[in-house]
Amino acid sequence: MNVMVESFGLKPNQEEDATLAVLQAIEHCRGIGGATLTFAEGEYHFWPDKAVERQYYVSNHDQEKTRKIAFPLLGMTGFTLDGQGATFIMHGLTTPFVIDGSSDIALKNFAIDYKRPTLSQGMVVHADAAGFAVSIPDDYPYAVRGGELIAIGEGWEEPVTGIIVMDPRTKASKFRSGDSLMWDGYKEGRVEAIGEGLVRWSGFTHFAPERGDVLLLQAGHRDCPGIFITDSRDVSIAFVDLHASAGMGVIAQKSENLRLSAFNVTPRPGSGRLFSASADACHFVNCKGFIEIENCLFENQMDDPCNVHGIYAQIAERRGDELLCRLVHPQQRGVEVLGEGDRVRLIRRDSLLPFFETTVASVRRINAEYMLVELEARLPADIRGGDAIENLSWTPNLHIHGCVAKANRARGFLITTSGDVLFEDNFVCTPGSALKLSGDANYWFESGALRSVAIRNNVFEDCNYGYPFWGKGTIDIDPEIEKPESYEGYYHSGIVIENNLFRTFHPVLLSGHSVDGLSFRDNDIERTSTYPKPNHLPYAVDLKACDNVEIDGNRVAGGVLTCRINGNEAAQPLVRAES
């Protein structure tokens, strides 16, 4: 059944707040089930004041926040939103979409943008040995106050805490700039107002922007993901452009069967912006069933295009027959990582290797950080504080195909799931590694081990141009194990990398450790001179603590494939070099 939003008194291209009318339309659709809510093409504006609010612990976002939601899709069964070309413009700190406790949801044919994003943008108009002057257009109101540059938004003010340097020719993160002017690197500098719309930074020692460089000024928090999906299933997002967000583009947790088709995270056309989402383009935590990501464009977002992982809960203490478990990373707190009936295994904090497997009998949540977990099997005697527990039931199959990822900050696709992974027909040009296959139970606590991965028919073009930031090679397999050689057993297994085209200035194609069963075969490698080649990186393939490695059939244009496997240079399987 088709429901037009106009019937709730809402017309496009008005200045009024659409929030209450949209809420009324959504509630109407909830009542009838299976409805399609359609918009007329044009702009609609949303302010937070009268928006539905919910407190959510959103994984990998700033936690313990009440989110004001423009489109609260809460407890919906069977609902399609067809924007028909509409653009939804958020004001202030409004979260565009939340899909919670819902199923059979389709979102399509619209764009999301912010009137005043939390990111600001300026251009270097003068640079000298001591510093650089930046022109900031009126679109990004600011003040210099108390030694800080304060970004001024609609109802918010936040200090700028970092600069990302963009190359105006490539419209991407500038060669080797990386995070030089972010985090502690940013704190080195001093800022002052030097004229109308002009500020000057000085005192940086790690990187010197040049005249004409575009600077992205980071401020605020991960408060407002574009689309937050939790406790839902069968959700599809198609032909949706996300031009800005104060957080990730899509973040899904504890959800099942999710499809992104032509979900494009990209700067607003004609805006001159070189940024889109303020964090990852899409991110999936503790999901199951399938995740399909097809024909998506992920560009100019301020973190990775995609991350799929679970969460390791740390075992803080054994209390009788129960385990007191802890979500250590502050941005994971409050996320539901274990549930009754879930299959789990215990792993060691140092080796990340499993030593016990059973089923969860009950979970009593104490707070966002701690829970008491009862397991069905009798607890093993040798549990140590710091060991971790991993959920094996909530691990999705993942199919990523036909996507383009480029011009962002940081890495490419971060994948840790024990489901079947197929990564094919993608084009990746990221300043860090194109693929990072990690796992960690000590800092990021992102699980879990891979067991079936095919990476094929992709083009990896000039990745790692942000080096030495964000990864050791185009494909970086680096589970966080301090001495992987010292353990019997391997973290990952079953990784096949085949029939890809590596067109790259960077010499390292594959770096990795702790894999049992790794094939790198039938790939084409072309060297480019897009950027200067880094020195001191002699090995195109550099692996340690791996077993059952196959390197075969790769074609290197004008050169050889230099390999080091478990300490031996080109020692094992056939390495063919063509000239």
Added chain:
Amino acid sequence: MNVMVESFGLKPNQEEDATLAVLQAIEHCRGIGGATLTFAEGEYHFWPDKAVERQYYVSNHDQEKTRKIAFPLLGMTGFTLDGQGATFIMHGLTTPFVIDGSSDIALKNFAIDYKRPTLSQGMVVHADAAGFAVSIPDDYPYAVRGGELIAIGEGWEEPVTGIIVMDPRTKASKFRSGDSLMWDGYKEGRVEAIGEGLVRWSGFTHFAPERGDVLLLQAGHRDCPGIFITDSRDVSIAFVDLHASAGMGVIAQKSENLRLSAFNVTPRPGSGRLFSASADACHFVNCKGFIEIENCLFENQMDDPCNVHGIYAQIAERRGDELLCRLVHPQQRGVEVLGEGDRVRLIRRDSLLPFFETTVASVRRINAEYMLVELEARLPADIRGGDAIENLSWTPNLHIHGCVAKANRARGFLITTSGDVLFEDNFVCTPGSALKLSGDANYWFESGALRSVAIRNNVFEDCNYGYPFWGKGTIDIDPEIEKPESYEGYYHSGIVIENNLFRTFHPVLLSGHSVDGLSFRDNDIERTSTYPKPNHLPYAVDLKACDNVEIDGNRVAGGVLTCRINGNEAAQPLVRAES
């Protein structure tokens, strides 16, 4: 059935965190119903890390907070906690007790304290024309940083934002000091570290502390009320001493039939502290049934001893047949003020007078600030934005007797309820008015109109020693109506003040307006010389816009009772003066 906390492995006077053992004991008691949980005498310690958390909108506290709760009494039916003389010592920002969705709850025989309260205390060791030096003991760690005095707690650091000046002889707020060094008054000053445990303030122009004065240093927020009661009924708290809290002593909302007996808000004996709770001793919002407060001691808390009120929701906008209503005051947001079936009336924002009465058909909460309300009767045509809606169903009867209130900051008892109010046999010596009977739909939004109040057999001793702060007389009836004379009708009605003893240096016994039916009779008035008498206050009783006023039978030792009623000096009813 008696349950001893020892059976959960918890012994008194240990340094360990009691939180998880107490949680286990409470869950055990929830399962059996009607249980009494007993503690052995001694100290028990509670940290927030492993405490149950809940997000609550606590009225008149800092909102949108997740509270970590030492004693989470959630959904309990029939439960008694007998501390048997135990002291529960909180660490960090732990909320001691939450009673939520519970009934038949009794708490008794224990004390609540904080290892490091959010308040700090120091003593003036030197004072000169420019400023004063203060010695701060090791109990109150601090740092001077960035031009601010930072109070350092267990897991928190907060800037000091105000000073309350205490008289070491009276152990109460110093004569006329009031809020001179609080809020904007505090911002005038500069602070510097001048030695080990020594800081110096200078630059204040409103009040000059003297050598020997004790200073209370306010920091932090209203995060942790001592006992928070919500959506509960039949709760009694008896023989409980509250020595510190980062918020009010008891705050109850949307609850029914509450009794405080010998609930004593008082500094920890032997601690040298001149403070107890950091805000009101007890506070009741949108309650019903009865509230009984008997034999309680409320001293040295940093706000009023008691406040009983409802909340006016502002009418923001009429949307078809619904009213978009708004909770305007930030500390009231999120509190449930209207429910289906509640009897309500609409009042004007200027006169505060009612113009329509009906019943709530439905309430749809949008966020903490806004809700859509449907009423059973057809909406009147003359509703104006800014008018307010008042809940008549949730108004309690109130009996306060045998209580002592003194040495706090601010006023005495603030009462606005249309239930029967009996205030008798109390002793009040507060720096502001002993009783403030107000009502306001423009700033505080505290409802509602009084209709049956008896104030009798109390001793009011030297109140208003903080003047010109906090009230115009010992009893101050001041609904916030700009020109009460200009309306037909009166906000309050039925107030009888009789047989009280006023022993006071301050000349104003009763100030008020907008009352229909006000008796001030058979009271004894003794003048004291405790403090200098303020000038320019010629009327002991000063009333305007009142009707049916009776002033009779009052006995003034050594003087006359000077009155002004509706602009006429001693013009109406008999005023007897005895010499």
